Amino acid sequence: MTTRATVRACSRARFAGDVTAAAAQPADTFTFRSPLMRSDDARGHLAGLGGFVSVVTGVDMLSELYGESEATLVYDVHTATPAGTQRTAEHFRLRDGKITAITLIFDATPRHPVMAAAGR
Template sequence: MTRTTTSTTTRAAVRAYHQARFRGDVPAAVRTLAEPFRFQSPLLTSDSPHGHLGGLDAFLGIVSGVDLVSELYGESEATLLYDVHTSVPAVGTQRTAEHFHLTDGRIDTIRLIFDATPWHAVMRAVTPS
């Protein structure tokens, strides 16, 4: 008999989100998210799953790979640490931490943590004045 623990459910939801996001599958990523939902990062804050994932295609256009470094799971929270390899010389490899909070097996809060300094110049270059 297999027993599913809460942390197993948390792991399944977070890994499904992470994998869907980095393969550009917005509908699959959104299915892992709860309502209400909150996203925070050094560059973006959103209360909408689609608002949070709206620029995903452009972001993935400069991502050349993602290496998961560490993953920690609890009953209603998880933290992933990973390296995002980009084709942007000013950014290079971005070390990123992502903290998730879940309610009833769905992600209701994501806090993305990274050094945004190199991204400011990139955003100025692609954002019209």
């Protein structure tokens, strides 16, 4: 699979809430980092997927950049939360056709009241 195909498959699966399809993309050694959470394995990363997609009302892809072993997506995630729309940059690293790392970059400030209300 090409970098583009792997990253697109992962992204589509996550936004659809398809944990099985999303779990097929990460490598055995995998890390996830975002302003709100970190995980050193795919299972931990995908554990909160259901809660996340339950508030997503749409995604507008703004840019997709692909290299041989990395990719960067920039998109707006529309949510049914007080935070509203969140502009996000997502960087992927790949090895042997599998995703080894995902880093999300976004302003988490609008999420703080939501997190506080959820007791986090």
